[in-house]
Structures are given as structure tokens and as C-alpha cells.
Amino acid sequence: MAKSALFTVRNNESCPKCGAELVIRSGKHGPFLGCSQYPACDYVRPLKSSADGHIVKVLEGQVCPACGENLVLRQGRFGMFIGCSNYPECEHTELIDKPDETAITCPQCRTGHLVQRRSRYGKTFHSCGSLPGVSICH
Template sequence: MTDNFLEPQSLGVPCPRCQRDLQLKKGRYGLFVGCSGYPDCDYMTAADFDPGTDAPCPVCQSGKLVQKTSRFGNSFYACDHYPTCKYSVNLPPVAQTCPTCEFPLLLKKKTAAGERLICANDSCNYKSSLK
């Protein structure tokens, strides 16, 4: 490993808070992604972070669902307007409308028989055919 690897490397992705570039940095506990505007903007996340999905939040209608990791290491998807909107789901979201109840979000569920889409609305029992 060379010494220039320790220098922050620009990722060409804007920071979700301040729109400056995000950088890949090396810290005491390994690699992480942080804003180039530090200390004015203290945004940071894990190096293997998925910046988000194309699925809008069905509750607040203004946020997007982004992948997060719980304190136990499990992945989930939550609205990026978190303290205002607390919507979250455990399965990967797909930006499609449910044909049964018209809910604006479906979830991708993997089963032993194959992969199918299910409705994110708890009161709807829609399941697509196996793929």
C-alpha cells in the first residue's frame, strides 16, 4: 500500500447535506466516506454504503429510502428525512405501485422458491408471481 492511499480520495458524489464532494478516507477504525467540507459538515457513513434507492418514501412523499445498518449489523431501508419521517422497511424497496391497493411501494422478497415482489402495505396481501 502506498502513502497516497492514506490521502482522501474524491468519489465524485455530492454530500446529501451540503452538496460538496464525498471522499473516501481512512480513519482509526478503517475506511469510511466523509464530506470534504469537514468540520463545517460532519456527514459520514461506512465505506460500503449504498447512497440510496430510486424509491420515494410513501409516507412523507419528499424523502428517498436509503439503506442503513442497525446496531446489530442488519440492513434496513429508511427515509432520509429521518427525525421528521420515521418510515422504514426490512426488505429492499422497488418503486412500483401495488396493483391491488395502489400503495406506491413494493418490496423485493427472496424465498426458497424464487424472488417475488410483495406489497409494503401491511393490510394488503399482494404477492407477485415467482421470477
């Protein structure tokens, strides 16, 4: 097959604001679709349709404590999590893996116990289990 035949078919969408062609552009947060008439038309939209996490599985029998709807298993940009099926009206989320609490007391506040946590880069570390409510433990 000739190289020119690969790139002759254009299947681009049109801009809902002005009707011009949408093109893939690159930004600091990754690629996105933008109007080809920029800066006259400033329409943009993400390439991925749902940045909030797509539904992997509906968890039947498990209800959201905030609104009473079913909970669903979602795949987000930081991994799997459990969220409400009524999103975005209800923003209730839960972690799949609860942090493991150790028997070691916190060396700074001496009231909480150390909990194994995971950083946004995937590294494991230990911090005080009463950390969100206690400002002295850092």
C-alpha cells in the first residue's frame, strides 16, 4: 500500500462553536482536541471522554452511604477506586485497599498508630493514622 493512501482519509469532527475542523493539539496536560480556527474560536475538549474514571463493574448490593445509589468500581488516572453511580451529583469515593494499621505508636504525637500508605508515585511509606485530624503529626 502506498504511503499517500494511508493519510488521505480525513475523519475529523467539526467544531460545535464555529463549524471549523477540530485538530489534535498538545498541551502541558497532554493532547486535546481544539478548533483549527484558534485564536478566533477557543473551543477545546479532552481526547478522553471521561476523565473522572470509567465504570468497570457495578457492585450490586453495595449502596452509597451519602445518597443510597449503587456503588461502582471505576478506573481513574490513579488506579482503581470505588465511587457512587450517581456521579457527578454525588461525589462519594472509597479506596479499595484500606491502609494497614500497625501496633507501633506514632513517635511524634504518641496517640495514633503508624499506618502504611502509598504516595502518588506508588512508593510505600508510614505515617500517623490520625494524621488528617491532627495537625501536630507531620
